Amino acid sequence: xxxxxxxxxxxxxxxxxxxxxxxxxxxxxxxxxxxxxxxxxxxxxxxxxxxxxxxxxxxxxxxxxxxxxxxxxxxxxxxxxxxxxxxxxxxxxxxxxxxxxxxxxxxxxxxxxxxxxxxxxxxxxxxxxxxxxxxxxxxxxxxxxxxxxxxxxxxxxxxxxxxxxxxxxxxxxxxxxxxxxxxxxxxxxxxxxxxxxxxxxxxxxxxxxxxxxxxxxxxxxxxxxxxxxxxxxxxxxxxxxxxxxxxxxxxxxxxxxxxxxxxxxxxxxxxxxxxxxxxxxxxxxxxxxxxxxxxxxxxxxxxxxxxxxxxxxxxxxxxxxxxxxxxxxxxxxxxxxxxxxxxxxxxxxxxxxxxxxxxxxxxxxxxxxxxxxxxxxxxxxxxxxxxxxxxxxxxxxxxxxxxxxxxxxxxxxxxxxxxxxxxxxxxxxxxxxxxxxxxxxxxxxxxxxxxxxxxxxxxxxxxxxxxxxxxxxxxxxxxxxxxx
Amino acid sequence: xxxxxxxxxxxxxxxxxxxxxxxxxxxxxxxxxxxxxxxxxxxxxxxxxxxxxxxxxxxxxxxxxxxxxxxxxxxxxxxxxxxxxxxxxxxxxxxxxxxxxxxxxxxxxxxxxxxxxxxxxxxxxxxxxxxxxxxxxxxxxxxxxxxxxxxxxxxxxxxxxxxxxxxxxxxxxxxxxxxxxxxxxxxxxxxxxxxxxxxxxxxxxxxxxxxxxxxxxxxxxxxxxxxxxxxxxxxxxxxxxxxxxxxxxxxxxxxxxxxxxxxxxxxxxxxxxxxxxxxxxxxxxxxxxxxxxxxxxxxxxxxxxxxxxxxxxxxxxxxxxxxxxxxxxxxxxxxxxxxxxxxxxxxxxxxxxxxxxxxxxxxxxxxxxxxxxxxxxxxxxxxxxxxxxxxxxxxxxxxxxxxxxxxxxxxxxxxxxxxxxxxxxxxxxxxxxxxxxxxxxxxxxxxxxxxxxxxxxxxxxxxxxxxxxxxxxxxxxxxxxxxx
Numbered sequence: 001x002x003x004x005x006x007x008x009x010x011x012x013x014x015x016x017x018x019x020x021x022x023x024x025x026x027x028x029x030x031x032x033x034x035x036x037x038x039x040x041x042x043x044x045x046x047x048x049x050x051x052x053x054x055x056x057x058x059x060x061x062x063x064x065x066x067x068x069x070x071x072x073x074x075x076x077x078x079x080x081x082x083x084x085x086x087x088x089x090x091x092x093x094x095x096x097x098x099x100x101x102x103x104x105x106x107x108x109x110x111x112x113x114x115x116x117x118x119x120x121x122x123x124x125x126x127x128x129x130x131x132x133x134x135x136x137x138x139x140x141x142x143x144x145x146x147x148x149x150x151x152x153x154x155x156x157x158x159x160x161x162x163x164x165x166x167x168x169x170x171x172x173x174x175x176x177x178x179x180x181x182x183x184x185x186x187x188x189x190x191x192x193x194x195x196x197x198x199x200x201x202x203x204x205x206x207x208x209x210x211x212x213x214x215x216x217x218x219x220x221x222x223x224x225x226x227x228x229x230x231x232x233x234x235x236x237x238x239x240x241x242x243x244x245x246x247x248x249x250x251x252x253x254x255x256x257x258x259x260x261x262x263x264x265x266x267x268x269x270x271x272x273x274x275x276x277x278x279x280x281x282x283x284x285x286x287x288x289x290x291x292x293x294x295x296x297x298x299x300x301x302x303x304x305x306x307x308x309x310x311x312x313x314x315x316x317x318x319x320x321x322x323x324x325x326x327x328x329x330x331x332x333x334x335x336x337x338x339x340x341x342x343x344x345x346x347x348x349x350x351x352x353x354x355x356x357x358x359x360x361x362x363x364x365x366x367x368x369x370x371x372x373x374x375x376x377x378x379x380x381x382x383x384x385x386x387x388x389x390x391x392x393x394x395x396x397x398x399x400x401x402x403x404x405x406x407x408x409x410x411x412x413x414x415x416x417x418x419x420x421x422x423x424x425x426x427x428x429x430x431x432x433x434x435x436x437x438x439x440x441x442x443x444x445x446x447x448x449x450x451x452x453x454x455x456x457x458x459x460x461x462x463x464x465x466x467x468x469x470x471x472x473x474x475x476x477x478x479x480x481x482x483x484x
Numbered sequence: 485x486x487x488x489x490x491x492x493x494x495x496x497x498x499x500x501x502x503x504x505x506x507x508x509x510x511x512x513x514x515x516x517x518x519x520x521x522x523x524x525x526x527x528x529x530x531x532x533x534x535x536x537x538x539x540x541x542x543x544x545x546x547x548x549x550x551x552x553x554x555x556x557x558x559x560x561x562x563x564x565x566x567x568x569x570x571x572x573x574x575x576x577x578x579x580x581x582x583x584x585x586x587x588x589x590x591x592x593x594x595x596x597x598x599x600x601x602x603x604x605x606x607x608x609x610x611x612x613x614x615x616x617x618x619x620x621x622x623x624x625x626x627x628x629x630x631x632x633x634x635x636x637x638x639x640x641x642x643x644x645x646x647x648x649x650x651x652x653x654x655x656x657x658x659x660x661x662x663x664x665x666x667x668x669x670x671x672x673x674x675x676x677x678x679x680x681x682x683x684x685x686x687x688x689x690x691x692x693x694x695x696x697x698x699x700x701x702x703x704x705x706x707x708x709x710x711x712x713x714x715x716x717x718x719x720x721x722x723x724x725x726x727x728x729x730x731x732x733x734x735x736x737x738x739x740x741x742x743x744x745x746x747x748x749x750x751x752x753x754x755x756x757x758x759x760x761x762x763x764x765x766x767x768x769x770x771x772x773x774x775x776x777x778x779x780x781x782x783x784x785x786x787x788x789x790x791x792x793x794x795x796x797x798x799x800x801x802x803x804x805x806x807x808x809x810x811x812x813x814x815x816x817x818x819x820x821x822x823x824x825x826x827x828x829x830x831x832x833x834x835x836x837x838x839x840x841x842x843x844x845x846x847x848x849x850x851x852x853x854x855x856x857x858x859x860x861x862x863x864x865x866x867x868x869x870x871x872x873x874x875x876x877x878x879x880x881x882x883x884x885x886x887x888x889x890x891x892x893x894x895x896x897x898x899x900x901x902x903x904x905x906x907x908x909x910x911x912x913x914x915x916x917x918x919x920x921x922x923x924x925x926x927x928x929x930x931x932x933x934x935x936x937x938x939x940x941x942x943x944x945x946x947x948x949x950x951x952x953x954x955x956x957x958x959x960x961x962x963x964x965x966x967x968x
Binding site for chain 1: 623650653654668763775860
């Protein structure tokens with residue numbers, strides 16, 4: 001459990017190191033440090049539901065719950081919508097009504113901005129450890145509903161009077177797997193000295209952007225927070241536009257020297273002047289989508305979900321889909337307790353893909369308004385393509401969603417991002433999506449269905465502040481860097 | 485019923501007049517035209533529930549509903565919240581899940597922008613007729629769920645391909661009386677010729693702003709749409725700032741000459757440069773309020789609402805509060821059918837008040853984050869003071885909300901707006917709120933509770949686009965004009 005682990009960490013990992021420790025001279029140094037952390041041995045094994053400790057099915061196998069009533073519940077829902085081809089279905093879903101905190105501390109050392117990141121274990125993680133935000137905490141953690149110590153650094157996110165809140169937004173999680181789940185995504189700037197605990201380190205945004213090119217390295221919670229950080233702010237943009245005239249080949253952004261940066265793409269994606277749709281037009285389109293599409297969900301017993309069965313070791317349907325399993329986590333270091341919990345498993349790799357294209361010389365992204373059963377208000381803005389079973393769709397051409405074919409291996413597109421990223425390991429068991437950003441030639445032209453719309457990166461970042469983009473889109477946005 | 489009336493209007497009022505008709509040389513001409521409309525005689529009388537036609541209580545008097553299942557329902561809810569002093573109560577509430585359209589057509593004639601407004605009867609209106617938007621329609625209307633003709637001009641709001649959408653936003657109605665009700669607020673610019681039907685007329689924004697100074701003249705739906713129209717846009721603001729250097733005493737805004745305009749206040753309220761809180765800081769405060777406050781509502785039978793009784797002619801509680809009544813509408817013109825319906829009645833006048841103050845030379849408004857039972861997502865942004873029984877609070881000093889005393893008759897404040905405005909006459913029976921904007925001296929200083937925040941008018945207009953302001957705040961914003 002995430003909560004259990006936080007308590008354990010706090011109690012034993014509190015080994016103060018120098019404040020300036022855990023910054024790295026090179027990416028190799030960092031990777032060595034990180035690999036070294038993996039040596040703490042954890043094993044995760046699938047177990048049948050009746051071996052789960054403290055988790056049980058409620059009467060008539062209505063839901064799968066924890067005896068404390070905390071953490072999360074696995075429930076069944078019946079979904080009706082007028083969106084897409086499949087307009088009625090039933091499925092299991094995770095219900096976790098608490099709003100959590102995903103927080104990153106940032107500090108400027110000698111003119112260079114760093115972010116405090118954590119090498120954190122989660123049972124569903126591919127490779128066990130992934131790079132995580134400074135803090136991942138549930139409301140139970142920080143409102144002290146239960147006993148036990150607080151997660152490290154949580155105090156900075158509870159009492160912000162001594163620091164500066166740079167970003168603080170409510171953002172949602174996967175509407176296909178979570179029922180109306182959202183977290184507070186926070187970036188706090190501190191100026192006082194900070195003790196860097198073992199398993200934490202300072203990284204610059206440029207370094208993190210490099211790590212986002214490595215498969216399954218930066219966890220979903222970190223990507224969620226990172227997506228809210230502007231690639232460059234207006235001040236830097238002005239600077240770039242000014243320096244561009246000097247044929248600059250290296251550039252200082254976010255206090256970090258970039259070499260070989262694609263100035264043209266950055267300016268093009270972040271410009272506000274020459275976007276093809278005004279903010280009012282985009283809000284009108286968004287309003288239209290919210291009114292046009294309908295979503296109705298009703299809770300039903302897990303045991304009655306059509307086409308799904310509760311087996312000894314899984315709640316599952318057709319092999320094409322996800323399943324619910326139980327796992328047991330064992331650590332051979334004495335720091336971490338052993339525990340069991342349910343997880344969502346999906347052996348199929350999904351695809352999250354944005355198409356981008358210059359329109360009137362300005363880079364625009366093709367955004368989809370999408371209905372998913374756990375959405376808080378019917379639609380959320382999504383990547384151009386978002387699907388959970390890439391290989392199945394490669395083999396079944398008829399079932400492909402619009403624009404899928406641009407993400408097949410294709411000589412005619414410029415691939416800027418192509419990386420496997422994991423879903424959150426506290427709820428998902430080794431689930432990966434291929435995150436892909438392809439840029440089409442300005443000449444490529446096609447009609448777009450009514451629930452798609454072109455936006456610049458600046459427009460997307462602006463709308464993101466109002467919780468309009470889903471985690472799938474934000475994951476992909478976090479990977480964008482325009483640097484070679 | 486609103487719907488019935490629309491059908492009747494459409495069928496008989498389709499008396500084409502010249503396009504340029506129904507523009508007026510003076511406010512007197514307009515008021516003569518409008519008074520003349522009142523001659524169509526309607527009477528509205530209170531009747532007992534058992535005389536309601538087609539409306540009935542469901543078994544165990546659970547809800548009060550229309551036999552068609554359309555229109556709206558009166559239901560009971562139990563409310564729990566951690567906001568304010570009273571944290572648990574029960575009350576009746578209107579449930580009308582459809583998203584309606586409130587739309588205004590606009591057109592520029594000879595360089596002057598006009599808005600197409602309607603003299604419209606509603607049973608709950610004070611003075612029967614009030615100035616209304618071009619279109620008020622429910623989704624049943626425009627999706628043709630029922631038979632009958634469409635409301636006049638609705639086609640412009642359904643097919644926008646030939647016109648320009650200037651504004652198109654989802655906006656909520658009273659969270660204290662409606663359960664999660666919202667409408668699409670739309671302003672459409674047309675360039676082609678338009679037939680002006682009887683009961684419709686063209687008015688400039690300056691003329692409408694003058695009419696907003698008359699008690700109970702412009703209806704709530706019109707105020708809701710008008711609040712979304714920027715007082716001046718950035719282009720005009722630049723123009724003002726430029727001309728200010730010339731000691732201008734008259735000014736053309738929105739294609740209309742203003743005399744005696746308070747340039748200083750306009751520039752001050754709309755400036756973006758010197759506001760005391762950045763957009764990110766305001767979003768952080770808004771996020772904090774949404775996470776901090778909780779709201780839980782459960783439907784209960786009308787007959788079981790604590791401290792409320794279903795009587796022959798009303799559902800009522802203590803005299804201090806609103807009640808639900810039945811009314812019968814009779815018209816002596818053959819155009820309009822007679823009908824009966826429930827309405828919400830409240831003989832007490834409410835207060836909606838904004839405090840404004842220059843901070844660092846820039847006008848800021850004191851905005852409240854408020855929980856009301858019908859809110860869609862826990863909190864909405866509200867005027868500084870918003871209460872339903874002004875006189876009761878004058879007499880009961882202990883129960884006054886924060887900042888109430890600034891709205892008592894007071895020599896130390898500059899009153900910019902002070903007018904009685906009606907709630908929507910299709911659901912509310914002669915309910916009025918005193919809308920008051922007071923400007924304090926820059927020197928006046930006080931601490932504000934955590935659920936209050938200072939914003940410039942520009943920041944408020946920006947957040948309004950994302951459905952963050954409630955109808956009470958928007959009603960008051962619609963009355964702001966800064967002209968003498």
